[in-house]
Amino acid sequence: MTVRPLRDILAECMRRERYGLIRPLWADADDDSREEVRRRADHLIRILADYGVQMVRAGEPAPADTPAGPTIVANQVYAQPETVREVRVDAGKFSIVTIKGGETTVEQTFTLNDVMLNAGLVLSGDPAAKTIKDLGKQLAAVEEIYRLGAASAGGGK
Known part of the structure; x- marks a missing residue:
């Protein structure tokens, strides 16, 4: 090797x-x-x-740790310094959650299958796609879910 x-x-x-x-x-x-x-x-x-940090090989690759909490990604909301939007996983589903002043609001909850169907509407130009509230947030959340390798956390159902 x-x-x-x-x-x-x-x-x-x-x-x-x-x-x-x-x-x-x-x-x-x-x-x-x-x-x-x-x-x-x-x-x-x-x-x-x-900064005095040096990288050295420590041996064979270690198994990946399971995430300790439900949050997959968290972002500061533009021009709202007191508001954070998170993508979370719970009970096999994903949620987009807003936290403002310590108060949590679930904006939407979805499965990956839901989003794949919605993405198909967008790609096919179906006018129904325009009626889905906050579809852009949903698609952006799924991009982050896949980018960060968290798709299996939601079970895909």
């Missing part, structure tokens, strides 16, 4: 963190596109070194 350079591993992880698991996979990508991300990894390695 060939030992990969740390910069290559870090570059692949940075790409996956930003875009999720996309094609072409890292191993299938051409060297020019990989080199662009490797340069970003080199930059991050230099920044870490400025």
Whole structure:
């Protein structure tokens, strides 16, 4: 087995963190596109070194930890510094939740199947898509769910 350079591993992880698991996979990508991300990894390695942090290989890959809470992603709402919007998972479904001043409001709850049907309406140009309240938020939430590898948390039902 060939030992990969740390910069290559870090570059692949940075790409996956930003875009999720996309094609072409890292191993299938051409060297020019990989080199662009490797340069970003080199930059991050230099920044870490400025803070006294050094990356070293610790052995075999460790199994991924199961997330400890229901929140998949949280974002500050634009121009509302006291408001945060979260995508959460609970009981096999996903929710978009707004937290303002400590008060939580569930904006919508959906399954991945629900969203796939709604996305099909958008792609086919069906006028019914325009009647779905906050469809943009729903599609953006699912993009984050897939990008962060949390799709299996909702069970897809």
